Amino acid sequence: MIAKPYALISVTDKTGVVDFASQLYSLGFNILSTGGTAKVLTDAGVPVVKVSEFTDSPEIFDGRVKTLHPKIHGGILMDRENTSHSSEAKELGIQPIQLVVVNLYQFGKQTQNQSLDLSKAIEYIDIGGPTMLRGAAKNYKNCTPVIDPTDYPVVIEQLRSSQGLHEDTKVSLAAKVFQTISQYDHDIAAYFMKNTTQDRSDDSSSLPEEIPLNLHRKHTLRYGENPHQHAALYTTNEDVGGLPNAQILNGKALSYNNYLDLDAAINLVGDLSDYRTLAIIKHTNPCGVAAGTEGEPLADIYKRALACDPKSAFGGIIATNETIDLDTATEIAKHFIECIAAPGISPEALNLLSKKKNLRIVIVDSQRTHAAPNFDMRSIRGGLLLQQTDSLSAASPSNWTCPTKTKTSEGQNADLGFAWRICKHVKSNAIVYAKDLQTIAIGAGQVSRIDAAIYSAEKALLDNKSLKDCVMASDAFFPFRDCVDIAAKHGISAIIQPGGSMRDDESIAACDENAIAMAFTGNRHFRH
Numbered sequence: 305m306i307a308k309p310y311a312l313i314s315v316t317d318k319t320g321v322v323d324f325a326s327q328l329y330s331l332g333f334n335i336l337s338t339g340g341t342a343k344v345l346t347d348a349g350v351p352v353v354k355v356s357e358f359t360d361s362p363e364i365f366d367g368r369v370k371t372l373h374p375k376i377h378g379g380i381l382m383d384r385e386n387t388s389h390s391s392e393a394k395e396l397g398i399q400p401i402q403l404v405v406v407n408l409y410q411f412g413k414q415t416q417n418q419s420l421d422l423s424k425a426i427e428y429i430d431i432g433g434p435t436m437l438r439g440a441a442k443n444y445k446n447c448t449p450v451i452d453p454t455d456y457p458v459v460i461e462q463l464r465s466s467q468g469l470h471e472d473t474k475v476s477l478a479a480k481v482f483q484t485i486s487q488y489d490h491d492i493a494a495y496f497m498k499n500t501t502q503d504r505s506d507d508s509s510s511l512p513e514e515i516p517l518n519l520h521r522k523h524t525l526r527y528g529e530n531p532h533q534h535a536a537l538y539t540t541n542e543d544v545g546g547l548p549n550a551q552i553l554n555g556k557a558l559s560y561n562n563y564l565d566l567d568a569a570i571n572l573v574g575d576l577s578d579y580r581t582l583a584i585i586k587h588t589n590p591c592g593v594a595a596g597t598e599g600e601p602l603a604d605i606y607k608r609a610l611a612c613d614p615k616s617a618f619g620g621i622i623a624t625n626e627t628i629d630l631d632t633a634t635e636i637a638k639h640f641i642e643c644i645a646a647p648g649i650s651p652e653a654l655n656l657l658s659k660k661k662n663l664r665i666v667i668v669d670s671q672r673t674h675a676a677p678n679f680d681m682r683s684i685r686g687g688l689l690l691q692q693t694d695s696l697s698a699a700s701p702s703n704w705t706c707p708t709k710t711k712t713s714e715g716q717n718a719d720l721g722f723a724w725r726i727c728k729h730v731k732s733n734a735i736v737y738a739k740d741l742q743t744i745a746i747g748a749g750q751v752s753r754i755d756a757a758i759y760s761a762e763k764a765l766l767d768n769k770s771l772k773d774c775v776m777a778s779d780a781f782f783p784f785r786d787c788v789d790i791a792a793k794h795g796i797s798a799i800i801q802p803g804g805s806m807r808d809d810e811s812i813a814a815c816d817e818n819a820i821a822m823a824f825t826g827n828r829h830f831r832h
Contacts, residue, residue: 310379311403312336312355312436313345314371316410317453322348324405324456331463333403338363338370358399371432380404380439384446403459404440405450408433408484411491422496429492434485441478448474449481487520511679511690522548528560535560546570547668550645553654555664558643562621562664564588566645569623570670572729575696576722577671579741582609582624584617589748591616593726595741603631610639612743613763621645625670628653645670698825699725704800707812710821716775716798720823723777724800728829734779735760735787737771737796744774753778757790773797780828781805788814788822796820802828 311333315321318341325335325345337345338355345352356362359373371377379401382389393400409430440449448469450459455477462469519538528535539548547566552558558566568588573581579595582605592612596605602624610617622636623645633653636644643664644657657663678693698704701717712720723738730736731749735756738744747760757776764771772795781804782788788811791799799815803824815822 308332308334309402310334310336310399311405312371312376312380312401313403313405314338314341314355314433314436315405315407315453316433317407318344319453320456321345321405321453322350324453324460325350327460328403328463331460336401339367368431371436374398376401376436377439380436380447381443382446383443401440401447403448403450404436406433406437407451407453408488411488411495425495430488434488437481437485441481444474444478449477451477451481451484455480511692515688515690523557525560525563526557533560537563547666550666550668553649553665553667554658555643555660555662558664558666562643565621566623566643566666566668568729569621570645570668572726573623573625574670575699575725575728577625579722580605580624580626582606582622582626584609584612585621585623586616586619589731590726590729590743590746591620592746593743595722601631602626602629603635606632606635608742612746613767614639617641623670628657630656633657647671694728694829694831696725696728697827697829701823704823704825705803706821706823707803707808708815708820708822710815710819712798712821712823716821719775720777720798720800723775724825727777727779728831730779730831732779732830732832734777734829734831736777737761737764737774738777739774744769744771753780753782754784754786754790757787761790761794771795775800777801780830781808782811783807785810785814787811788818788820792818792820798822800825802826804828 309332311328313321313325313335314337321341322345329335329350335345335350335352336355336358337352342352342354355371355376359375361373363370374396375398378393378396378398382393382398382400384390384400409428411425411428411430437449437451440447448459450456458473459469462473519540521536522539523537525535525537527533537548547563565585565588569583569585572583572585572590572593576595580598580600580602581593581595582602583590584592592609594605594608618640619642621643622641625647627648627650628644628646629650630652633656637656637660641663643666645666645668647669648667649665654665657665680691680693682689699721701712701721706712719738719741722741723736726738726743727734727736730746733750733753733756735747735753736743737760745760745764747756750756750759761771774796775798776791776796778787778799778801781802783805784807788799792814798821800823803826805811812822
């Protein structure tokens with residue numbers, strides 16, 4: 305008489321487990337189980353052999369040790385085709401186990417949802433589950449691991465067939481185990497690192513020696529930057545806000561380019577969180593930004609942002625740190641906009657904008673996203689570059705020095721800080737002209753700084769806009785005095801730049817000749 309095969313079932317996610325166990329039992333399997341899973345199956349009428357009875361060893365240490373026993377791991381790992389393994393198993397009374405159906409304590413979900421400290425979080429670290437699964441995955445030819453409830457139907461279907469489980473299925477299930485456990489261990493390691501008391505913020509050792517890219521594909525995108533490129537969005541398990549966890553209320557699925565533009569937009573308004581801010585982005589560059597006081601309607605802030613470069617705003621991305629109201633929605637609806645990102649939207653505004661079927665409306669908290677610690681990663685052929693995220697530096701007059709004879713005024717300081725923050729989000733070489741918390745002209749991505757200054761100034765003049773009494777911001781120092789000369793030509797009243805050029809004295813002299821105030825921040829904000 306052939307002994308009935310064993311299936312060990314111990315799951316945290318009990319989706320479909322009763323039906324799966326019932327079908328396994330009907331196929332002639334003995335069901336081994338532990339704790340809560342055994343109770344669920346027993347209550348449903350599925351005959352179960354408890355692991356403690358199978359091993360003749362009780363669960364100990366509040367359930368920390370349940371399956372760590374030679375009769376369990378021997379049954380999982382023994383090679384059925386190895387005669388010495390079979391003899392040794394018979395001598396020790398070890399029965400072979402054919403299926404290991406296990407999923408893990410939900411460490412990431414539980415620690416995030418409950419905001420647990422490390423002493424409590426460790427109770428959600430699964431030991432027995434990963435150990436059994438790794439053993440089964442290693443010995444996949446003899447013992448099949450099943451970690452995902454969505455795989456139950458195919459396992460049952462193939463077990464019912466005359467051929468049994470296919471080799472490809474076994475390999476695929478084993479691969480899923482190793483991939484899942486790798487992510488699981490990464491989440492735990494990240495939690496421990498986050499709870500370390502060692503301060504490495506100013507040390508290069510804050511960059512990891514190794515980067516396990518344990519990412520999950522969340523969305524397959526229609527295509528990448530261009531239609532011939534495949535693309536997808538990948539995320540970690542950690543919810544720090546941001547676009548991967550945003551709520552999309554209207555329109556088509558976000559494209560690759562939408563994600564890039566939206567990320568640029570919400571990061572910009574995140575840097576201006578002390579104002580009621582609205583930004584319009586095109587190809588990741590701001591083409592219009594305005595900030596308002598508490599009393600100014602958001603619709604008026606939008607109109608001021610749009611006025612900077614209405615031509616470039618066509619097909620752009622809007623981000624704001626304010627709830628979109630009906631008046632603002634009415635103004636937005638007059639133009640072709642690809643996406644809107646905001647922390648909220650009124651029902652009336654949503655009803656109006658939803659009539660534009662292709663307009664994506666994304667609910668995301670830019671302030672929460674902006675506050676999350678992060679690294680920037682960019683790929684190069686054959687490698688990956690990683691750096692700490694560029695934090696906003698020297699945005700307050702208290703951090704500046706003013707080497708010119710003419711000093712900055714209080715009103716200029718507000719505009720200088722505003723323009724400086726925006727400059728951080730403009731592709732280098734970058735020049736921003738601003739007045740009254742509104743961008744007047746933006747020069748982005750020029751290969752020469754003087755070209756950025758000239759191009760943006762001339763574009764403003766073509767649109768019949770005066771730069772008189774505006775401020776100018778530059779993301780890096782002036783290598784020559786020519787940018788100051790351009791500023792003087794157009795009536796710029798104050799300049800903000802990092803300083804640090806060998807020819808700073810020339811730029812200072814040019815400012816003094818034209819009674820222009822200039823502030824040095826001491827930090828640059830290149831954006832490549």
